[in-house]
Amino acid sequence: MLEIRNLAVKLADEDKQIINGLSLTVKNGEVAAIMGPNGSGKSTLSYVVSGKEDYEVTGGDILIDGESVLEMDATERANNGLFLAFQYPIEIPGVATMTFLKAALNAQARARGEKELQTPEFMKRVREAAKKLGIDQDMLKRPLNVGFSGGEKKRMEILQMALLQPKLAILDETDSGLDIDALRIVADGVNALRAPDRAILVITHYQRLLDYIKPDTVHVMARGRIVKTGGPELALELEKHGYRDFVGEAA
Amino acid sequence: MAAVKETVDRVKAIDVDAYKYGFVTEIESEKAPKGLNEDIVRFISGKKNEPEWMTQWRLDAYRRWLTMREPKWARVDYPPIDFQDLYYYSAPKSAPGPKSLDEVDPELLRTYEKLGIPLREQEILAGVQTSKVAVDAVFDSVSVATTFKEELARAGVIFCPISEAIHAHPELVRRYLGSVVPVTDNFYATLNSAVFSDGSFVYIPPGVRCPMELSTYFRINERNTGQFERTLIIADKGSYVSYLEGCTAPQRDENQLHAAVVELIALDDAEIKYSTVQNWYPGDSEGRGGIYNFVTKRGDCRGPRSKISWTQVETGSAITWKYPSCILRGDESRGEFYSIAISNGRQQVDSGTKMIHLGRNTTSRIISKGISAGRSNNTYRGLVSAHRKATNARNFTNCDSLLIGHDCGAHTVPYIESKNATAVFEHEATTSKISEDQLFYCVQRGLSEEEATALIVNGFVRDVLQQLPMEFAVEAQKLIAISLEGSVG
Numbered sequence: 186m187l188e189i190r191n192l193a194v195k196l197a198d199e200d201k202q203i204i205n206g207l208s209l210t211v212k213n214g215e216v217a218a219i220m221g222p223n224g225s226g227k228s229t230l231s232y233v234v235s236g237k238e239d240y241e242v243t244g245g246d247i248l249i250d251g252e253s254v255l256e257m258d259a260t261e262r263a264n265n266g267l268f269l270a271f272q273y274p275i276e277i278p279g280v281a282t283m284t285f286l287k288a289a290l291n292a293q294a295r296a297r298g299e300k301e302l303q304t305p306e307f308m309k310r311v312r313e314a315a316k317k318l319g320i321d322q323d324m325l326k327r328p329l330n331v332g333f334s335g336g337e338k339k340r341m342e343i344l345q346m347a348l349l350q351p352k353l354a355i356l357d358e359t360d361s362g363l364d365i366d367a368l369r370i371v372a373d374g375v376n377a378l379r380a381p382d383r384a385i386l387v388i389t390h391y392q393r394l395l396d397y398i399k400p401d402t403v404h405v406m407a408r409g410r411i412v413k414t415g416g417p418e419l420a421l422e423l424e425k426h427g428y429r430d431f432v433g434e435a436a
Numbered sequence: 437m438a439a440v441k442e443t444v445d446r447v448k449a450i451d452v453d454a455y456k457y458g459f460v461t462e463i464e465s466e467k468a469p470k471g472l473n474e475d476i477v478r479f480i481s482g483k484k485n486e487p488e489w490m491t492q493w494r495l496d497a498y499r500r501w502l503t504m505r506e507p508k509w510a511r512v513d514y515p516p517i518d519f520q521d522l523y524y525y526s527a528p529k530s531a532p533g534p535k536s537l538d539e540v541d542p543e544l545l546r547t548y549e550k551l552g553i554p555l556r557e558q559e560i561l562a563g564v565q566t567s568k569v570a571v572d573a574v575f576d577s578v579s580v581a582t583t584f585k586e587e588l589a590r591a592g593v594i595f596c597p598i599s600e601a602i603h604a605h606p607e608l609v610r611r612y613l614g615s616v617v618p619v620t621d622n623f624y625a626t627l628n629s630a631v632f633s634d635g636s637f638v639y640i641p642p643g644v645r646c647p648m649e650l651s652t653y654f655r656i657n658e659r660n661t662g663q664f665e666r667t668l669i670i671a672d673k674g675s676y677v678s679y680l681e682g683c684t685a686p687q688r689d690e691n692q693l694h695a696a697v698v699e700l701i702a703l704d705d706a707e708i709k710y711s712t713v714q715n716w717y718p719g720d721s722e723g724r725g726g727i728y729n730f731v732t733k734r735g736d737c738r739g740p741r742s743k744i745s746w747t748q749v750e751t752g753s754a755i756t757w758k759y760p761s762c763i764l765r766g767d768e769s770r771g772e773f774y775s776i777a778i779s780n781g782r783q784q785v786d787s788g789t790k791m792i793h794l795g796r797n798t799t800s801r802i803i804s805k806g807i808s809a810g811r812s813n814n815t816y817r818g819l820v821s822a823h824r825k826a827t828n829a830r831n832f833t834n835c836d837s838l839l840i841g842h843d844c845g846a847h848t849v850p851y852i853e854s855k856n857a858t859a860v861f862e863h864e865a866t867t868s869k870i871s872e873d874q875l876f877y878c879v880q881r882g883l884s885e886e887e888a889t890a891l892i893v894n895g896f897v898r899d900v901l902q903q904l905p906m907e908f909a910v911e912a913q914k915l916i917a918i919s920l921e922g923s924v925g
């Protein structure tokens with residue numbers, strides 16, 4: 186469960202406020218969607234929740250499962266079950282995707298005091314998960330995200346999510362740049378993760394994704410805060426009328 | 437994960453304050469009096485019972501050295517060295533010369549055990565290591581043990597301390613010693629020629645593929661003692677040998693001088709693969725202590741179609757001044773240089789290679805990865821030249837530098853000279869930083885910042901790590917990073 190209370194965020198080394206008094210709750214078992222115009226602070230929100238150091242929290246609080254995470258670094262938050270599917274996944278030259286996956290999985294296992302997976306078991310899991318997402322086995326040997334197409338990078342984010350089984354997942358525009366089939370596959374991946382003890386937050390610009398992932402709640406974000414909250418019908422409304430009404434309200 | 441974990445441990449190990457091999461062996465030693473003059477040169481030669489020609493060779497070098505000056509062109513900075521304030525010879529008292537393993541002082545065996553170098557053949561055979569590696573262990577100025585000599589001898593391979601080769605194989609030593617790095621070559625090489633103490637000698641007869649990896653492990657122990665080892669490797673026609681060199685030294689407050697000379701000779705169709713894992717004590721984070729590593733390494737591809745390949749993983753030393761080079765004399769010969777140089781703390785690295793194309797259709801390849809962290813400085817300096825007769829010479833150079841943090845420096849100084857219009861030299865260079873975005877991406881997946889750094893560095897050096905002989909993977913792991921490819925299939 187994610188609870189954000191009256192959050193204020195500025196850039197760490199600049200006097201620029203990006204999030205102003207944002208409050209938001211995503212309960213366990215819930216899938217919530219955030220929609221909002223470009224530059225309204227959606228990605229920033231996802232980074233701040235994940236503990237990126239470029240930003241400074243100047244007010245409010247972020248709680249995961251009832252515990253404030255502001256004092257935790259990004260590693261700790263990840264190991265507590267937070268996963269962010271990046272809007273722009275990062276390339277790591279020379280590091281085979283398989284290697285990266287193993288490093289991440291084992292780091293999390295160790296942090297939780299669990300046993301690291303044996304290589305054969307690990308390989309089996311990755312192969313199965315990759316197959317479901319239509320990821321070619323050869324891609325697992327290539328350096329992570331290097332030269333991957335936009336859609337391949339997004340699928341790789343979902344693969345990581347499927348393997349890490351987070352308690353709280355934030356997906357930042359994972360649907361952008363996907364073809365219709367890939368959109369379906371990614372949506373299936375998200376739906377497979379739906380569980381009573383998980384919270385999922387999907388950031389998107391398009392109704393298309395929400396056709397496949399039926400969100401329980403939809404939030405509209407503008408100028409660094411949530412300006413409207415509703416059910417799935419709110420997304421359809423936005424599709425028709427755009428953000429015009431909301432942008433004004435936030436100002 | 438074991439591998440990443442190990443990598444992290446390695447990266448920590450190269451953190452200059454966490455140097456793992458800094459212990460001192462308590463062992464009585466016999467030293468030459470401090471300072472350098474003709475008597476000291478004679479003393480060293482006498483200690484080894486050398487024939488007159490060798491003593492004269494040394495004395496000629498010494499006289500020559502008196503007329504030379506220390507090179508100052510490298511991007512390194514250190515206070516003047518008082519060459520009269522050093523010991524030029526030090527040997528463990530218990531080991532006046534190489535002996536059978538049973539006779540080696542147990543204290544020395546323990547030292548090498550602690551360093552992870554197995555010297556007892558039965559242990560090696562018992563499967564401590566998966567494949568056999570013959571080791572020559574050099575402790576300060578003398579070789580204390582050489583393993584698998586008999587098995588090698590059956591293949592006709594000579595692998596012994598150079599001090600022994602001077603007696604047992606004078607014709608080979610006289611023919612080849614100084615034939616690649618002349619006595620007059622440079623200040624440090626000339627000094628080495630005068631006072632070199634020990635090192636390894638290898639001869640592979642025609643058509644023989646050396647049945648195992650050969651390695652020399654250098655350990656500086658004694659205080660205020662210079663180490664001047666000398667290695668000579670000859671691969672006769674159509675032969676092959678792979679050789680690895682490892683080095684460590686105790687943690688001491690003063691600087692120690694290491695001025696080695698390595699000469700490689702590859703005759704027709706022969707191939708020498710020379711790998712170095714250099715982990716001399718780098719000094720502490722304030723730049724106190726550490727080894728001055730002033731080394732001359734050169735290979736001569738003397739015969740047609742011969743090949744020499746240098747691979748180095750350099751993580752230690754306060755100052756590194758080292759340019760393993762290839763003279764591509766034989767037609768169609770090939771030279772390779774693969775390097776990973778990591779500097780941290782106050783370390784200064786000025787390293788690179790020279791590829792000198794003399795023969796026709798000669799090719800060379802240079803892949804250099806420099807990683808600078810802390811307040812260190814890391815310079816790649818490389819020369820690629822084509823002689824008038826080097827028709828169709830080809831070189832490919834790729835130099836990548838990676839900066840970690842804001843206070844370190846990376847520099848690339850390529851020299852290219854071509855006197856033949858058909859020569860084609862390609863040069864690529866990049867400098868990058870580990871980006872905050874890359875780090876954040878990794879830590880968001882649960883890696884600590886250190887693990888993330890190690891993983892990214894690992895990726896950066898992968899091309900070069902893959903060049904190290906499999907047999908030495910363990911050794912390489914110990915040092916910086918490994919490609920995890922193997923561990924996940």
Ligand SMILES: Nc1ncnc2c1ncn2[C@@H]1O[C@H](COP(=O)(O)OP(=O)(O)OP(=O)(O)O)[C@@H](O)[C@H]1O
Nearest residue numbers: 196203221222223224225226227228229230239272
């Ligand atoms: N590190 C940064 N430096 C400068 N400006 C920043 C930084 N991070 C975010 N911003 C600014 O903050 C605002 C919000 O950016 P953010 O990426 O969060 O928007 P978004 O809602 O995700 O937009 P989009 O829908 O286009 O992805 C933008 O004006 C952006 O330029």
Ligand SMILES: [Mg+2]
Nearest residue numbers: 227228229272
């Ligand atoms: Mg965004």
